[in-house]
Amino acid sequence: MLHWFYKAMVPRGWKDTAAKVASFTAVIVALNFLFSRIYFGAWLLPAGYLASSAICVGTPFVVLFFLLVRKQARLQIELSLKSRTDPMTNLPNRRWFMSQVRSALQQDMRGVLILLDADHFKRVNDTYGHQIGDKCLISIAHRLRRSLRTDDIVGRLGGEEFGVYLRDTTVQQARSIIMPMLQPIPYSGGPSFEHLTISVSLGAVQTHHGDDLDTLMRLADDALYAAKRNGRARIEVSTANDDRRPDPEMFRDRQSG
Template identity: 30%
Template sequence: MQLDPATLLVVSAATTFLVGTLFMASWRQAPDSPVLAYWGAAHLLGAVGSTGLALRNQIPDLVSVALANAVVLAAYGLIWSGVRSFEHREPRAGVAMAGALGWCVLCLIPAFNGSIEARIVYASAVAALYCGGATAEIWRGRAERLASRFAAATILALHGAFYLVRIPATLLAPPQPGLSPLASPWVAILCFITLMFSIASAFTFMALVKERAEREQRIAASTDALTGVRNRRAFATAAEDAMRAHRDAALLLFDLDRFKAVNDRYGHGVGDAVLVGFCAMATTLLPREALLGRMGGEEFACLLPGVSPAEALARAEELRQTFAQLKVPELPALRVSVSIGIAQARPGIAFEALMQRADAALYAAKNGGRDRISVADPAAIRAA
């Protein structure tokens, strides 16, 4: 069965237009996601360009060749910009429009404008570059684990690969003189590939935006809004998992000394800054595998997986001394300190029981004069 390339172009344009409209409608519902606007504009431009190409020989070549192809190349540039926006990078509109502007300039040169091979090679190269660039941007962001990221990168890479293959194919088997460009089998293939790309990109790009929103919601639900560390529930869950994976673990409970007095004297803004400063300091000094969480108010907890009692005590002492040295030049009278309770996990002990032992040690540290460390089982450290 043979399909008329012009008909395929119209179908491809209609599908791309619907996809662009879908992106724009989604952007209206989520205006804080500009990536949807980029992708929507790209598909709408692609639909306009495809319509112009389908009207070849029915409208002036200035529109169906020069302008239509420029619009299509601009659409690929916007797809690349949209991917950069999704990855929180500058969209760089100038680079996105460079391919289309280069096309317009070259079309002013008679030798280029009269050579269908040169036009195909240039347009294919630009489209491949934008698709390849978008693929690279998606891949660079793989540290953010999104289920549809690999699918999106694959779709963009395959689409770019098609344009790369088209370049040597055109040079080895140039279009026959005198035949309408729409009669080339490559046009039918291009229409089919573009149609599949529009549909696949709609699913994958929408899925990426949805997956990121869900991920951010999960992070927000498990993160303390002020300090950025885990909240109580998230810390308890992570600590329980870590205790199951490691035989040795130590739990450190922190309580910032006389914190209410800091709030009363300097205000809650300074008090919040002290909390944030403590977490920043702890995150810097603690090992990467350590789990840090805010239990509430000025109380924090840290689970150190796979450490001995002596190492846990050394880590706690480093934190205590460093925090006590915190100075704010604008508030020379401000003094801060922290009391710490330590409990070492034992085989079979539940997290809540470990918390109770660490809490008792913290209570002892505060009763002992504050700015000190108390260990739930001192004998374990002497033995170590």
């Protein structure tokens, strides 16, 4: 309820701000006039009194009110953003990633779900420390942002694992999109170790309209560990979901409806 109130009250542009300030000021002046009538018994009050009431009482109060509302609305937006963002990499967190992919699976006819995991990441932490490990993860996130398209969905799932959903994409197309992720990713280890690199392994699965995300995550995870077993710094694709192909006509009817 409060969220709706703040959203409605936030000024949007100078015209909207002026209209809201004038409306609230008029309400305050009207209430002041009514209370004066009740206590003093006079309906006719001097115009100067009403004008000074609006200028000295109504307008400052209303301006202060809208400043507080605007500040509160910005705070709510900031908290909402923090609740769905991984603070280290600034990528969406696991909860937000999963919710976005679930929504996309109900809209897209096809896509590709990919899980990525940093290779030998424990060795990075053990050798250089967790601070350098954090820089390594930030570099992976940066490479992901540069590699993916605007409509694709990406998130940090936890630890050194990331998730990607490529919308309206086949596995063959996904290979070319994700190719930069198979190249060594540079990161800095400080003055003593300035030129470090890390590789990532990827597991992918073709998705179809209406697929269950939990099942897809399991299949992509199996493919990811196959990539780890087969030498790392590579992509493996699960074929367990390939036989489930939706009827294109059914999807087209649903979109037109």
